[in-house]
Amino acid sequence: MAKETKKSQQSRSSSSPRAPTEASTGQMVLKVKQSEGTRRSARLSSSEGKRAISVQKSKTKQKKKSAKLDAKIPKKPPTAFFYFLEDFRKEFQEQNPGVKSMRDIGRACGEKWKTMAYEEKVQYYDIAMEKRAEFDKAMAEYTERKESGEDEETEDEEEEDWSP
């Protein structure tokens, strides 16, 4: 079977100036480039140009799913890092049964994640890619619906208390 890892490209690369010429080289070379010259550098230049840098000023205060913030926005799929966490968590707990919680694991994960080789991370990236493809589709529908008329809603799910 000629499966191999080739579906990573996907059609989303309509605007991706990277792909052709790949066969010419004959070697895989992978796509280490990705987008190193986009937000990564942007952050640097910003820090250089600006002084304070953002430094995560917001502290990342996300959460509160209890509040109905999901509205109609498609939920974001887990990133490659999260998939890696899933596997890492199991191992980490086995090696460190005394660990307290994800906070510690997250730190260990992040550290290891950076040390991991691209090829090893690629497998997780690949998974995330498929997820994004699906999410992309959902987003298209969401946008379309939004333009059409977000007002609409079929509030079908209002199960509040169905106790007769």
Add this chain to the structure above:
DNA sequence: GGTATGATTGTTAAG
């Protein structure tokens, strides 16, 4: 009892 927080990186949509 329940909610909020914290920590990790990656990805996205919007401004």
Add this chain to the structure above:
DNA sequence: CTTAACAATCATACC
């Protein structure tokens, strides 16, 4: 171009 938000998860903290 840049920013802020959010994704999973669970021990912990507060009232």
